[in-house]
Amino acid sequence: MSRSLFLGFLTYALLLAGVAAVSGELIALALPFVVYLLVGYLFTPDEIKLEATRHLSTERTSPNTNVVVTVTVTNRGSDLEEVLLEDMVPADLTIRSVSTPLSAGSPSRHLVRLAKNDSYTFAYTVSGPRGGYGFEYVRAKVNDHLRVTGREVQVEARGQLFVFPPVIRLQHVTIRPRRTRVYAGTIPARVGGSGIEFFGVREYQQGDSPRIINWRLSAHDAEADVLYANEFQQERVADVGLVLDGRLRTNEFAQGHSLFEYSVQAAAALADALLTQGNRVGMLVYASFLRWTLPGYGKVQRERILHSLAHARPGGSDIFADLEHLPTRLFPPESQIILISPLHEDDFSPLVQLRAQGYQILVISPNPVKFELSYLPKNRNVDLAGRVIRMERALLLQKVQRANIQVLDWDVVEPFDLVVKRMLSRPPAWLRAVGR
Amino acid sequence: MTLVAFILSVILGTGSLAYGYSQMGLTDPVRWFMLLGILWLLAHWQKYYWFSSVALFVTLIAAAFGVWVEFPTIWMLLGALGGLLGWDLSDFARRLSYAASTDDIVGMERRHLGRVGIVAALGFGLALLSLYIRINRLAFEVAVGLVLLAALGLTRLVIGLRRY
Numbered sequence: 001m002s003r004s005l006f007l008g009f010l011t012y013a014l015l016l017a018g019v020a021a022v023s024g025e026l027i028a029l030a031l032p033f034v035v036y037l038l039v040g041y042l043f044t045p046d047e048i049k050l051e052a053t054r055h056l057s058t059e060r061t062s063p064n065t066n067v068v069v070t071v072t073v074t075n076r077g078s079d080l081e082e083v084l085l086e087d088m089v090p091a092d093l094t095i096r097s098v099s100t101p102l103s104a105g106s107p108s109r110h111l112v113r114l115a116k117n118d119s120y121t122f123a124y125t126v127s128g129p130r131g132g133y134g135f136e137y138v139r140a141k142v143n144d145h146l147r148v149t150g151r152e153v154q155v156e157a158r159g160q161l162f163v164f165p166p167v168i169r170l171q172h173v174t175i176r177p178r179r180t181r182v183y184a185g186t187i188p189a190r191v192g193g194s195g196i197e198f199f200g201v202r203e204y205q206q207g208d209s210p211r212i213i214n215w216r217l218s219a220h221d222a223e224a225d226v227l228y229a230n231e232f233q234q235e236r237v238a239d240v241g242l243v244l245d246g247r248l249r250t251n252e253f254a255q256g257h258s259l260f261e262y263s264v265q266a267a268a269a270l271a272d273a274l275l276t277q278g279n280r281v282g283m284l285v286y287a288s289f290l291r292w293t294l295p296g297y298g299k300v301q302r303e304r305i306l307h308s309l310a311h312a313r314p315g316g317s318d319i320f321a322d323l324e325h326l327p328t329r330l331f332p333p334e335s336q337i338i339l340i341s342p343l344h345e346d347d348f349s350p351l352v353q354l355r356a357q358g359y360q361i362l363v364i365s366p367n368p369v370k371f372e373l374s375y376l377p378k379n380r381n382v383d384l385a386g387r388v389i390r391m392e393r394a395l396l397l398q399k400v401q402r403a404n405i406q407v408l409d410w411d412v413v414e415p416f417d418l419v420v421k422r423m424l425s426r427p428p429a430w431l432r433a434v435g436r
Numbered sequence: 437m438t439l440v441a442f443i444l445s446v447i448l449g450t451g452s453l454a455y456g457y458s459q460m461g462l463t464d465p466v467r468w469f470m471l472l473g474i475l476w477l478l479a480h481w482q483k484y485y486w487f488s489s490v491a492l493f494v495t496l497i498a499a500a501f502g503v504w505v506e507f508p509t510i511w512m513l514l515g516a517l518g519g520l521l522g523w524d525l526s527d528f529a530r531r532l533s534y535a536a537s538t539d540d541i542v543g544m545e546r547r548h549l550g551r552v553g554i555v556a557a558l559g560f561g562l563a564l565l566s567l568y569i570r571i572n573r574l575a576f577e578v579a580v581g582l583v584l585l586a587a588l589g590l591t592r593l594v595i596g597l598r599r600y
Contacts, residue, residue, distance in 0.1 A: 006489060010492070010493070010496055015583060017500060019583050021504055023503065024567070025509045025512075026500060026503050026504065027566070028509070028513065028567050029509075029512065029513060029563065032517050032555075032559025032560060032562075032563055033520060033559070035558050035559035035562060036520060036524075036555055036559060038590075039551075082531070086534075107538075109535075110535060110539050111531060111532065111534055111535035111539050111544065113543075143531075145547065145551050146524065146551070146555070147528075
């Protein structure tokens, strides 16, 4: 029941009782209440016209980094005696304030008096996990000074905050797709031409640099009076499709543990590295629905992918419960597909099908067995179950590798960049020269 | 500042009623009023702000009953006034709890207490005036008509003010 209604009820009850009992004293008793109500109504703000602006210290940040949100509310209407301003902070963000102790009330909520054309500015600090957050409006509860009347208005003050996953810098990611694009890059193109790596030998042609003449072979075949020249493998950019597996069945474990954040980190790091190498990268988040980021190059594409990763959430769906519905038409034929997934035994045949269609496939697989065992209690049953499931996974990975699919089994305790450096980096030229 | 004013209001409300009832030789209600005051303070301390509405209702009923059975009106009036002030200040304290520590809490308290004080004084003064100024030659029917007219006028005024 509102205050005015409650007080009005008491006042009228007293007045009626006074009339009924023919008692002037009862009516006199009601007079302070009448005055209270009248004064309250008299000072009701006649026009509420608030404007608000919002400023964020940064709109792009990394998880759990403090961001200062500054809100300024200006009163363009009549004097407002009591305004409770409350900024509507997205649910997943945590309000932290350096200057204001939290026990003294939320720093996003302020009780102020706003005279006509007055402004009030308040600031607070937020941080949060990976995600995209939208600030929509400031809620203002306006009262007369006795709070007999009250109104609530929502003042628009939009703002956006993107908390991107941390991007680990990878030095080099070696991929070997069957088909490359025409532009020069870093991926061996299986085509002879100018490059660094030896590709083959052909007859010397006019216009070739004398530096590429293979003198040893030419001398060996001196009778033919032919000069031979070394040919190098062209290095070009490639089409890479990143597939981030966000299925609940592969990512979520007991007690709320999830591997998805690790997968997101890996996706961010790989996208960054591959785009830095000049490749054309697209990304598909395969969860309760498909979130497709069209392929592109460079920094703009990096931003697009990071935006998509910021919004990526694991999800369950009957349709996308397995990889059967992976839309291969999104990826150019014979391009490189990098699947980031803890893998499920049902994923084997879709992967083989992809391979059969000519895609070069690399599976980055955060190890779910080691991850799950790391937080489960140590006892005989868990050990036994662990051994069984470890063997099952080893078998699955073996089967996948036999299908000529490269698999990187990643124990998430280990930093991703170290694993990539060990398993996917290109060996130095001198090491390649000696055939190691 | 608000807390002190609230405690004083509760003491004023329940104390006046207790004193008024004790003047008529009733001791049991005195204990109940004391208990109500203590409960009200405890409820406020525990942030059960809804209790203020209950307390106001009880004090008003007690005051009205006292007036009806012709206990000293002045104490009943002070009791009701104390109840109203306690109810208002309890709600104000609740609103202040939403404020951040950087807000001008002291200024708001000062302004609110000043205004509530004026309102209370005005209400009390009017009530006293109505008690001491009497028109003896007014027929009952006329009095009823005036009261109804006043209630109607009050309602119209309120509606008009809200529109304005």
